[in-house]
Amino acid sequence: MSQTRAKEHYKILLIALLTQSAFLFIGFIFIGLFKWGEMLPFIASLFMPNKISLLSVIIIGLIASFFITTIVLITFIRTRTELPKTEGSDMIKKIMIQPSGIALTAIGGIFEEFFFRGVLIGLFIGYSLFVDWLVILISTFLFWIIHVPQYRGATGVLIVVFVNGLIFALLFYFTGSLIPPILAHVIYNISIGIILARKYKN
Template identity: 35%
Template sequence: MTKMKKVQRLGVDGVEENKQQLDDISLASVWQSFGIFIIAGYVLLLLFFGEGRFSYLQTMWEAENVLLDIGFGVLIGVLFTGTIALLYYFTSLSMPDNQYTKLIKKMLYKKYGVFTIAFGAGISEEILFRGALLGIGMKYMETFWALLVVSLIFMALHIPQYKGNIWVHVIVFGMGMVLGWLFIETGALWAPIAAHTAYNGCISLLMKRQGRE
């Protein structure tokens, strides 16, 4: 094989390897991303929360009745899932068909795939967005504006994942507002984590069931 052909072969192999990486992703890589979210949340709190940061870190996990908060969160998550399901079946709402949604669907069929999407995202994103960003935001602006800004950031993070359907972005924004409200009302992360986990889990199971039909 000539030198030029070797270079061309390497180029083709590189493209194929990149394509394979884009077509699939390991659950270990996903959990690493969730870990980065958690670390980022705590670092942001330590750097920008100001006085009382350590007591706030403790307060995020304190609740008068943890089980009640979790139950309430699960109920909200299931109700939100039901609303989305009704919109899906009775309107033109549909999941965008892009690279990221295909990755998610592939993850669902892996061992612990649904668990990863439900609990991994539910815990890590709530620590970052509600615990850290919303907590910091409420230190520097009125609660409503902090909730609005953080919900917009939450939606923006999911734009690549759901690009192709503006209504899905609106739903993600609405979910961000609901999760933020849960955090504000309960003063802890248990309810929003439960709601986020329940929602992700239910949606994942519905997507997995739909893929089998």
């Protein structure tokens, strides 16, 4: 990679990292507002499963990541799905051509899970079953909304984003731990990142 291209790549990576870090920052603000004085115990509780072992939630996360990634890859290959020509998807292509970009998508998956599942769901569930499902759907919808600009025009990709978001939310809701959705999201992002890197490197 030439020096100019390297500078451009790291500039894009920095912008993407700052964007993803916003989820972490906003998440801490929300926790501070709703759990002032209990921030650390609340954050710790996001990772501790409800009624199953830590090993169980890790296995659940790995199994979920395998099924999600396999189904999406087979679907995309069979339908020959392409990323749309938008500014956001162009940035994704540029990021993915280097291992550092793929690592960034893994970090992004962690930050997104912390905010959309841990904060937006974790803070507002437990009042009633109706409220729980409403919170899950709102969180999933917001997760989908932030991906619309980069995948605008690619209906199949947008459907996958919504379904994945719902699966990640349900993984958190039923296990009580962020570990399964983080594992599923991170492994999915890395797998898709490797495929995109091979596809767009040239």
